[in-house]
Amino acid sequence: MTRLRYTGKATIESLREHNDALVLQSIAQGGRARTDVVRETGLPAATVSTIVSTLVERKLVREAGHAVSRGGKPRTLLELDDDHHRFIGVHIGRERATAQRLTLAGRLEQRASTAVPAEFDPAVIARLIRRVRTENVTAIGLSVPGIVAPDGVVRSAVNFGWNWLPLGAELAQRCGLPVHVVNDANAIALSEVAHSADTGPDLVLLWLGTGIGAGIVLDGRLHEGRGFRSGEIGHVDIGVALRCHCGLVGCLETVAALPIIIGDATPEVIARYASFADDNTTHALGKRVDRAAHGLARAVSMLTGALDVDEFVVGGPVTDDRIGPRLLAAVNAALAARVMSGFTPVRLRFSAFGEDSAVVGAAAHAIRQEFGVALTMVAEPPRTHAV
Known part of the structure; x- marks a missing residue:
């Protein structure tokens, strides 16, 4: 199974990558100072300090003022850097495809949609992506129906008539960006994880x-x-x-x-x-x-x-x-x-x-693939439905 969140320290073989993701995950939950990250992750304070400095340099994390002091030196709070990395989430449905550009914390910046032709053409999706793309987009997440392999190949989508469709590679070539493909139900599951x-x-x-x-x-x-x-x-x-x-x-x-x-x-x-x-x-x-x-x-x-x-x-x-x-x-x-x-x-x-779940989940999938963890995307409020 694919790890979405981390719960403890890594083994020596994957120490750096694992602990980077562990610290980033902790900060993404909001309201954390370095001491909070140390307590939650179990990592040494010096290790956390080094990782935080690296994440700041990568423009993934930034300092966000000070917590209310109860005596002693005020704690410096950390948060996701929402000003640099952008991700595009795309969902291909039966009749329409929708794309959204989101920040690292899940803030929606732009949305576009287009009709999906009966004879599917990846060029239609590439044009849709260009409508919401900016220079600071890091990667694209693509939510599609069917059985999806890690290499971005849709092995089978019965209702769409797709078999062994190399959609990820096709769109990556057209867009010049990493494209991470995920099954649509898995994408919505990822949006739920990102919301929690x-x-x-x-x-x-x-x-x-x-x-x-x-x-x-x-x-x-x-x-x-x-x-x-x-x-x-x-x-x-x-x-x-x-x-x-x-x-x-x-x-x-x-x-x-x-x-x-x-x-x-x-x-x-x-x-x-x-x-x-x-x-x-x-x-x-x-x-x-x-x-x-x-x-x-x-x-x-x-x-x-x-x-x-x-x-x-x-x-x-x-x-x-x-x-x-x-x-x-x-x-x-x-x-x-x-x-x-x-x-x-x-x-x-x-x-x-709600209806945006597959798109948000596609973006969450791209973030996970690029940074190794499903971040807590707290910027957008949940949609509600009367039942």
Whole structure:
């Protein structure tokens, strides 16, 4: 599994890189002086002082005034240097691609989007990146569907028809910058980690859109699997007699993918259903939502039992869809009716950054790849959703 946060001192083999990331992680949480970093990391004061000086020279950290003194010499506080390094996060969706330029602390500076053509062309994404790029961009993070290898190759994206697409190398050549590619569900999981100061979080991110996937973080590590297929839950068998576009029968996506749930419902019907209207026009949509909710609850129960995780987050297009709150409420109701003995009750919530989660997570992935740690990005407030 890929380490996202550090919890202790390194071995001699990776001492310098590990401890640099450990100190940077501590400072990113905000309100830290050098003495606080020493206490949190367990590193000697001289080592922390040397690392901080190096991070200041690299324009990753800066001094941020003094803490309120309670007698004695005031402590000098440290913070992320938000004036130099910039990162571009990009998410490629089914119909649109979105790019944002973010600072090291997660402050949004510029946003742009474009339509994704039916015949995918990386040049479209390169042009989108140029719209938000500045000279001080350090790297680009790219969030995409499917199975993604560390070399930036999308090995398979069933719903997009991609196989062994070298997207990272293609865009790096076009843009002249490092491009770090990450699965979209993993990207949103990373945005949740970036929003939290917890050094060892356990969570499962459920991506609900045209496809269904999961980003799994265990003990602060992103679990990707040997073949980078971890979280491909859209094609697990939930016991329904429906054939999936992948060729199998019974896949979760046959009942819980967003287009399947919406079906032939018009925007007017969706609006009435979202407003809790209960009549002939909303009945069919309500049945599809209930069927999807029970399928998702079954999948979540399996993940809970297999992983012993009780924090489940929902991200993807469903967070911006009008049926999202009612679907989430229906899943939670189904889960409440089947709490396993000895397990904490599970309740799903929407991702902290809402529709921007995949873009923020892509940028967080690029930061992690460049500096070795998932920083706590505290600049942007969380998005909230009524449920």
